[in-house]
Amino acid sequence: MKVDYLTPDGTILTEMGRRLARVRKQQGFSQTRLAEEAGLGVATLRRIESGQDGQMASWLKLLKALRMTASIDALLPETFDSPMAEVLAEAKTGKKPKVAEVSVRWGDERE
Numbered sequence: 001m002k003v004d005y006l007t008p009d010g011t012i013l014t015e016m017g018r019r020l021a022r023v024r025k026q027q028g029f030s031q032t033r034l035a036e037e038a039g040l041g042v043a044t045l046r047r048i049e050s051g052q053d054g055q056m057a058s059w060l061k062l063l064k065a066l067r068m069t070a071s072i073d074a075l076l077p078e079t080f081d082s083p084m085a086e087v088l089a090e091a092k093t094g095k096k097p098k099v100a101e102v103s104v105r106w107g108d109e110r111e
Contacts, residue, residue, distance in 0.1 A: 014051030016059075021049045023066060038065035 001015050010014070024034050035045040038061040047053035063069050 004049040009054075010051065013054045016054075017049040020062065023068070024049075027066060034062070034065060038062045059081075 003012050003015060007015075012035055024031070029037070031045050031049070032042050035042045038045070038058075041059055044058055045054060045062070048058060060069075060072075063071060
């Protein structure tokens with residue numbers, strides 16, 4: 001399921017829980033073992049996997065236990081270079097925006 005800004009929060013939590021359960025199983029963790037590794041109660045993990053608990057601290061503990069903290073960067077990158085932000089920043093400094101030079105050959109050019 002693709003999640004976007006129109007997806008209701010409850011649906012996102014349910015999808016995240018489903019994905020977490022899939023990763024947990026793929027990595028060979030039982031709910032009990034993953035809960036222990038993450039320092040959470042089994043009931044908390046069950047609620048998360050069913051989409052009923054969205055506490056960020058619990059998610060962080062689980063990601064650490066699964067050795068998946070790099071996924072945090074994919075979710076929320078440390079820096080986000082927006083093309084519009086770059087243009088506005090260059091405009092403030094008086095620099096001309098960089099324009100990519102494209103060399104197109106149609107095949108019928110005369111040399």
